[in-house]
Amino acid sequence: MNQTGKFLSLFCISFFLTAFLDDFPEDENKILVLQNCVLCHSESLVSQQEMKREEWDTTLLWMENKHKLKFESKETRKKILDYLTSYFGPKKEAEYPFLMGRRPVNPLPF
Numbered sequence: 001m002n003q004t005g006k007f008l009s010l011f012c013i014s015f016f017l018t019a020f021l022d023d024f025p026e027d028e029n030k031i032l033v034l035q036n037c038v039l040c041h042s043e044s045l046v047s048q049q050e051m052k053r054e055e056w057d058t059t060l061l062w063m064e065n066k067h068k069l070k071f072e073s074k075e076t077r078k079k080i081l082d083y084l085t086s087y088f089g090p091k092k093e094a095e096y097p098f099l100m101g102r103r104p105v106n107p108l109p110f
């Protein structure tokens with residue numbers, strides 16, 4: 001295989017790999033979140049949040065009022081809210097990957 005062929009196959013492989021790697025856990029409502037939320041921003045902007053249900057609700061309102069996001073129906077909105085709350089809710093202390101607990105606040109004055 002020549003240089004271009006190698007480059008092209010590498011490109012295709014990485015393209016397919018990234019296409020299947022996303023931050024959203026599989027669920028029947030996942031597709032709704034993908035359809036509604038990644039049009040304007042990256043999925044990581046959504047998946048890196050850790051919010052309570054009310055906070056997600058406010059975020060959806062914000063997207064609706066400020067960015068003119070329209071949901072197909074009330075039902076869709078509720079399903080998206082359910083999805084976001086169950087997978088991107090606030091983490092419990094034990095879920096943080098630091099064995100020693102949270103990193104202490106820097107005590108130095110700089």
Ligand code: HEC
Pocket residue numbers: 033036037038039040041045046049059060063066067068069080084
């Ligand atoms: C029409 C475009 C649009 C759609 C659709 C949209 N958003 Fe956004 N979203 C934005 C923009 C623009 C920002 C950047 C913040 C701003 O300027 O208000 C943003 C920011 C965010 C943020 C970051 C808020 C922060 O604290 O910085 C979250 C979380 C978010 N969106 C969630 C969602 C979710 C969940 C959905 C799907 C239900 C969604 N968005 C759909 C336009 C959109």
